[in-house]
Amino acid sequence: MITCSKCGKENQDHYKFCLGCGAELPRGSAQAKPFSSNTPPHGVPPVAAPAPVAAPPPPVSAPPPAAAAPPPVASASVAPPAVAPSAPPPGAGVACPQCGHVNAGNRFCASCGYNLGALAGASPSVPAAAAAAPAPVGSGIILTALRADGSEAGTFRMPDAPVVTVGRDTGSIFAGDSYLSPRHATFSKRGGQLFIKDEGSLNGVYLKVRPNEPCLLEFGDVFRIGQEIIRFEELRSQGKSPDGVERFGSPAKGYIGRLALVIGRDTTGNAFPVPERGVHCGRERGDILFSEDGYVSGLHCRIARGPDGRVYLTDVGSSNGTFIRLRAERAVGGTDILLMGQQLFRIDA
DSSP, X not given: OEEOTTTOOEEOTXXXXXXXXXXXXXXXXXXXXXXXXXXXXXXXXXXXXOOOOOOOOOOOOOOOOGGGSOOOOSSOOOOOOOOOOXXXXXXXTEEOTTTOOEESSOSXXXXXXXXXXXXXXSOOSSOHHHHHSOOOTXXXXXXEEEOTTSOEEEEEEOOSSSEEEESGGGXXXXXXXTTSOTTOEEEEEETTEEEEEEOSOSSOEEEEOOTTOOEEOOXXXXXXXXXXXXXXXXXXXXXXXXXXXXXXXXOOTTEEEEEEEEEETTEEEEEEEEETTOEEEESSSSSEEOTTOTTSOSSOEEEEEOTTSOEEEEEOSOSSOEEEEOOSOEEEOTTOEEEETTEEEEEEO
16 A cells, blocks of 8 residues: 555555545555454454244235236336436546546546546536437537547537537536636537637637648747747837937847747746748757757747748647647637647547
């Protein structure tokens, strides 16, 4: 057994996260709990089994009159009345939507630490009977959560309504993600087309850029590669001071903008100028390197002008993809992939 140093709960040796508080358990320090028997050294005297008591004979009831018996029907069978199954207690036999591990009575997943307590406490937006029944063709949209390796982690069937809101308060696969706002985004259907809109969430809604397809990049746009959040900014001269003195500064001639790392809500870190020829970003190759980010590919994306003179962001075949943050309502379709909070969702129309 492994004893959690944070809350003191005992966990089995193969668990990675505490079942009581979700804290990560130490590795390689599991020790078997010494066994202490409560049996006295001289033993326990045997107890004589009680004599069996004869059961009373079952009551005999008189057969009903022949006239009262219904005629037999050879081809019909009467089904027993349906009994609604009782709802399982929170966390009992729940498959973790993040990793698939089945947990029994746990507040946190023993394999990945997912907050099962929030998952069980949230009210689902779709009745259980409706969620279990197969949906008719074209009756709604399904969001499928994806793990980092591309495997499926859970699904959420959106109600067949003109407007559907998703977020941490929605429950289901969204409940345990603390990076999701309570009311994060809305899906709406108009004229046979599905649209998504960010409802002012803190961390935004990102759409995965299709590989090798240039995506228009405008000043102020934010995109993500690996765990790097980057904003494309315009290079502006600050102009003269109130008394007419020119300001010192590096020349901006020959640059089309700059890439600034977003490290907080209103804070940026390093900034990299983008020359007219464009830049490549990656972990091992390119003009701007993120060598410490293992989620960035060796050569990840390119930012450069297109034939029309505008700037485009292109994923050059990265493993984990390039995502651009949506600034306005956007039409999406089947197989599009969204990044909300810490989760990836594929739209299955």
